[in-house]
Amino acid sequence: MQIKETANEGLKRAYAITIPAKDIDARIDSEIKKIAPQVKMPGFRPGKVPANLVRKMHGDQLHADAVNSMIRESVDKTMQDNKLKPAMQPKVEVGEGYEQGKDATLTIELEVLPEVEAPATDDLKIERLTVPVTDEEVMEAIGKLAENNKSYKDAAKTKKAADGDQLIIDFVGRVDGEEFEGGKADDAALVLGSGMFIPGFEDQLVGVKTGDEKTIEVTFPEDYQATHLAGKKAEFDVTVKQVKVEGETSIDDDFAKNFGLDGLDKLKELLRGQLEQETAGLTRTQMKRSLLDQLAAGHDFAVPQGMVDAEFDQIWAQLQQEAARSEDPEATLKEMEDEKEEYRDIAERRVRLGLLLSEIGQANNVQVTSQEMSMLIQQAAQQYRPQDRERFMQYIQQEPMAAAQLRAPLYEDKVVDFLFDKAEITDREVTREELEAAIEAEEGEAEAKPAKKKAPAKKKAPAKKEAADKSDDAKAEKKPAAKKAPAKKAAAKKSDDKAEDKKPAAKKAPAKKAPAKKAADKK
Structure with a gap:
């Protein structure tokens, strides 16, 4: 040939x-x-x-x-x-x-990949901002726990239900005179004012007493998830079996035992550990951003535009998903278009940082062991249904690119840990608010640097932080950027946060498992 x-x-x-x-x-x-x-x-x-x-x-x-x-x-x-x-x-x-x-x-x-000389790692200086967890913060966390786990006791039969009271109800829903699948529930618990059910449902139950029967008329929202019910009028025949009022919650050993713990001291210890783990994660984020800023500041080599294109496409897709969930999708998309070049600069920075970390890792023999890789595969397989897990594991073993995608985040963390060990680290104690402000400030500076433009407006910062966070998303593998999904990780976190806000409704809604049961559930 x-x-x-x-x-x-x-x-x-x-x-x-x-x-x-x-x-x-x-x-x-x-x-x-x-x-x-x-x-x-x-x-x-x-x-x-x-x-x-x-x-x-x-x-x-x-x-x-x-x-x-x-x-x-x-x-x-x-x-x-x-x-x-x-x-x-x-x-x-x-x-x-x-x-x-x-x-x-x-x-x-x-x-081709550029020739990248492994940067010097002996002169790295990092300030580590630490946040001590106080007794007051532990007690505040216990208070929130108590707020989210209220107990209720039966009220007198003459008690008229008010916001904050809990009702135990049976209900049957009808649309056009016909019962719909899942629109029926027995012994459903509903806290008035919680917003668990569709608009208008809870309001019409204010003032009811134990034993009352009432027919409620409501209209499903136009954007209701069950499309066959969206925008339709419905009637619910409701039987109030019990009105309950909030019981007094004492934060003591008995309260802790409700969570399977030996006593209050054990609960305090557990929550303190969780708070310390959370602040330690923020500290690591701050240190990592500082580290990557130093690496980026000293290197400005050409990077493959194909990798930048793929990385940008990934960021842009995540931003579009975020925009679709915003209050004003059209306005959000317009803002995105106005700053499109800045997002592309962020993509280029991420690719460059990934190549730098990869070179440092290879030069210093940083490796992901076969045992670590096996654990990664098993953890990832848990996201799939049991019948699909074996097929997923075979796919990862047969597709090098898929394995590289799975390996990349751990490899990056190991390279970052290696650099932390080499760096001169000084500690400074700060409040949580100061630590979060420092992370935001570093993020804003990093976003402004690639484009050499004015930093994006404050209202845009959350979008960039979650869909284009340069420090969390820097690639540490010399692999196609399109195959990696760090941006998704940040956006997924935001999505999870939104879901978390809705969890109480999901748990207590009358009919979570059947489509029609969701008729009275806003979620």
């Missing part, structure tokens, strides 16, 4: 390859000799079918297999002979009008 370089500019390379027809025919002849002993044909003994008949029977398939395998081999040879390190999968195109019996021509276009 003939390989000719046709482009060599910056990180871009291109090659023209010719595979002679005689080489293709030779490959087909070789394959015919291999399969001929297994070919069966009426009138011939097994293994005695003439080669020309084998070619006639299987020629098209043999030709396609030969050309495809020779194309793969030519691409591999091009990479090896020219010592190329592709940034992403090379683009390979076969010349138009190719026919059997003719030379096959193809072109290869790719971007």
